[in-house]
Amino acid sequence: MTKRPIHPLRAMREHLNLTQKRLAEEAGVGAQTILRAEHNKPINAESRRLLCDYFGMTPEALGLVSNEQKAVGNRRPPDTPAIALPEIPTSPIAQAIAQGIVLASKQLESADMAHTRFHVLQRYGLAPHLT
Incomplete structure (x- = not known):
């Protein structure tokens, strides 16, 4: 298959x-x-x-x-x-960190959620930095 x-x-x-x-x-x-x-x-x-x-x-x-x-x-x-698409971490430590980032992003839910989520992901290097 x-x-x-x-x-x-x-x-x-x-x-x-x-x-x-x-x-x-x-x-x-x-x-x-x-x-x-x-x-x-x-x-x-x-x-x-x-x-x-x-x-x-x-x-x-x-x-x-x-x-x-x-x-x-x-x-x-x-x-x-x-x-380019970011590399997705494969080590257990990197996966745990990524899970923590996702959980933190979910806790930042607000009226301006998209903006906040993007900046959180940017800070952790998971979203592109735009100039």
Whole structure:
């Protein structure tokens, strides 16, 4: 049985412990958009831009651009930073730390939760630093 690789958008969403619905709300897109993107279905350019802005990543890094779109020249704007997916820790100590960070992030739930979560993850090097 061959395992299908996880979609980059789903990997980032799960890394930040977000549901499809929550990511859609925070990024300003529809929940169906997240579902479509994670199943390699095309999404519109504005939704791609909003998701890329939310994660601070390129459409290619998030798996939002098909090979056909790349060939046509649907590239990221030159001022968009190219940020690779972070390495997920595998040692027991790193996993325990990551679990602690996730628990701390959950405790910071508030009206400004997305902003707070992003800055907490940034502080621990689990989210990109945007300039």
